[in-house]
Amino acid sequence: MNILLLTAIKAAIHAGADIMNIYSDDFEVTLKSDYSPLTIADENANVVINSYLEKTAIPIISEENKQTPFSTRKNWDTCWMVDPLDGTKEFIKRNGEFTVNIALIKNNAPVLGVIYIPVSKTLYYAEVSHNKAYKIELNAHEFTEEVLKNSIAIAPKKSNNNQITIVGSRSHKSEATHAFIQSLEAHGNDVRLVSKGSSLKFxxxxxxxxxxxxxxxxxxxxxxxxxxxxxxxxxLNVMQVDKNEALCYNKENLLNPYFIIQ
Structure with missing residues (x-):
């Protein structure tokens, strides 16, 4: 296995263990400058992940790190992209729908990705060039060789006649999403909506x-x-809504445009 993917897997599992130590106890919630919530679980997971990724000597963009100016970042052909606790609102609600996200970006596109769901101990990972993604449910928050041996390949499904299942955000609903669903129904599709938090939707x-x-x-x-x-x-394609291009990464503005996955 790619040593960088292996490093990201170990970092995500270790961070998940730390998150769950806090999840089972009382914790304080503060607000960042953009009014998004922050807990010690976000901060601790970030420290854990940085401790793994810094050893690779590849620069890191993390939600909880101080952001490097674009004048420097624009010269990076490779970098890590990290959300140490994606779905902090779901973490606070204690509904289990939060994840650890680690990706490697090369030439503005993701080349490998790891998503770990601490509550269920479920791990997803992929190296894009291999054209396969994998899933495994762990027995404990620890990495062993059995993780790789017992992982199973996952695959998307094709639409069944006019039945379409759409996954949407649990905490960030929008009128545009509702209009999108209505447009599908107007074309005779039987649409079912499933709401989930964090990167679980991917x-x-x-x-x-x-x-x-x-x-x-x-x-x-x-x-x-x-x-x-x-x-x-x-x-699957992850395409911008306003133009026929995939999402790209390490932009000057790290905010994504709207997108559709299918």
Whole structure:
């Protein structure tokens, strides 16, 4: 296995263990400058992940790191993209729908991705060039060789006649998403909506539990990079709504445009 993918897997599992130590106890919630919530779980997971990724000597873009100016970042052909706790709102609600996201970006595109769901100990990972993505449910928050041996390949599903399952955000619903669903129904489709938090939405489409994930609400690059890699590895496209181009990474503005996965 690619040593960088292996490093990201170990980092995600270790971070998940730390997150769960806090999840089972009381914790304080503060607000960042953009009014998004922050907990010590976000911060601790970030420290853990940095401790692994810094050893690779590849620069890191993380939601919880101080951001490097674009004047420096624009010269990076490779970087890590990290959300140490994606779905902090779901973490606070204690509904289990939060993840650890780690991706490697090369020439503005994700080339590998890892998503770990701490509550269920479920790991997804992919190296895009191999055209396969994998899933495994662990017995404990630890990496062993059995993780790789027992992982199973996942694949998306094709639409069944006019039945379409759409996955949407649990905490970021929008009128544009509702209008998108109505447009599908107007063409005679039987549309079912499933709501999930964090990057779980990418995983549901990648493993065939949903057909489409339309996102008409703000996301940052660290929210999408790992899921983008996993979806690309199984043949799915993550395309911008306003033009026929894939999402790209390490932009000057790390805010994503709206996108659709299918």
């Amino acid at each position: 995983c549901l489409v990648a493993e065939g539990h949903a057909n489409i994930y339309p996102r008409f609400a703000p996301t940052m690059e660290w929210d999408t990079a790992a899921g983008h890699a996993i979806c690309n590895a199984v043949g």
